[in-house]
Amino acid sequence: MKINTRITKLLNIKYPVIEGGMAWVGTPKLAAAVSNAGALGTIGSGNMEPEILREKIREIKELTDKPFAVNIIMLNPHAEELLEVVIEERVPIVIFGAGNPAPFVKELKAKNIKVLAVVSSDSLAIRLERVGVDAIIGEGMECGGHIGDVTTLILIQRLTDVLNVPVIAAGGIATGRAIAAMFALGAEGVQLGTAFIATHECEAHDNYKKKVLKAGIRDTVITGGKLGHPARVIKTPFSKKMLEMESNSPEEAEEMLVGSLKKAFLHGDVSQGSFMAGQSAGLIREIKSVEQLLKDLMKETHDSIEKLIKRFELQEKIAEA
Numbered sequence: 001m002k003i004n005t006r007i008t009k010l011l012n013i014k015y016p017v018i019e020g021g022m023a024w025v026g027t028p029k030l031a032a033a034v035s036n037a038g039a040l041g042t043i044g045s046g047n048m049e050p051e052i053l054r055e056k057i058r059e060i061k062e063l064t065d066k067p068f069a070v071n072i073i074m075l076n077p078h079a080e081e082l083l084e085v086v087i088e089e090r091v092p093i094v095i096f097g098a099g100n101p102a103p104f105v106k107e108l109k110a111k112n113i114k115v116l117a118v119v120s121s122d123s124l125a126i127r128l129e130r131v132g133v134d135a136i137i138g139e140g141m142e143c144g145g146h147i148g149d150v151t152t153l154i155l156i157q158r159l160t161d162v163l164n165v166p167v168i169a170a171g172g173i174a175t176g177r178a179i180a181a182m183f184a185l186g187a188e189g190v191q192l193g194t195a196f197i198a199t200h201e202c203e204a205h206d207n208y209k210k211k212v213l214k215a216g217i218r219d220t221v222i223t224g225g226k227l228g229h230p231a232r233v234i235k236t237p238f239s240k241k242m243l244e245m246e247s248n249s250p251e252e253a254e255e256m257l258v259g260s261l262k263k264a265f266l267h268g269d270v271s272q273g274s275f276m277a278g279q280s281a282g283l284i285r286e287i288k289s290v291e292q293l294l295k296d297l298m299k300e301t302h303d304s305i306e307k308l309i310k311r312f313e314l315q316e317k318i319a320e321a
């Protein structure tokens, strides 16, 4: 069974799977591995400066000739300059996160760049469809990193009801069963972040990967909620201190956050690092190559759909007998 959707066609990819943009984690090496394996790899530009992004784009072009995306977060003060780089370097796909990219959609589309946007609400999704985005990524609060407040289950049903453009589901997806469930809800693709941390090609510090493997389904916590920018991270001494400081000294808490993902990614530092990851960490038990991960995910997706059909056919036969 091959899963062809409007998303595989739009993005010219084999599997309807996107590597979510991840600041620090989404390096050219990881993104190229994802693209080479048949899904869509994404460079996470996070808070990058424009010339650094240009280097990263040139790096990925050396590593793959398949489509790839650049994720740009509207929180980055350099966002507009990053877009200029993306246009100059002829990046085929842009995925916006963390904010409203409406003012930029038209210009990118005019340059033949596919535009996708991550949302956590139906109202923003409807606005962005009106200004011409090619697809919407609905991200539920189970996800790692910055979060909204609606679950994936509810958000995807609502988005597929109100939108005409294809919907991609994100948040809490790390198994083929979950992918099958998202297709049942009407999604035409899925976006995964946490699952790609547990791969050989991910360049995160070993401690980061170990934290993901060890986490149970209740081992993440939301930090930054009181500061107005909630993010899901794995529980560590740092996250505990953050929660105390948010209540006692918000300014110091803000300072603690600066560079905290970098400290987790580069140094695996549990006392000062923010190990962003979703609840799906509790379902991930081994490190795989990106290629193996994608093959296993797609096989499990197909098997789950077949099993469901067989189970109902069987029940029908029993009922008829």
Ligand SMILES: Cc1cc2nc3c(=O)[nH]c(=O)nc-3n(C[C@H](O)[C@H](O)[C@H](O)COP(=O)(O)O)c2cc1C
Pocket (backbone or CB within 6 Å): 019, 020, 021, 022, 023, 025, 044, 045, 046, 071, 073, 096, 097, 098, 118, 139, 142, 143, 144, 145, 146, 170, 171, 172, 173, 191, 192, 193, 194, 195, 276, 277, 278, 279, 280
């Ligand atoms: C370490 C980490 C960093 C992230 N950084 C970004 C980012 O820079 N921009 C963005 O749009 N989303 C970011 N996300 C969200 C992912 O793109 C993706 O939507 C999310 O991880 C999907 O949920 P999952 O973690 O349950 O798979 C990040 C997620 C993680 C785990």
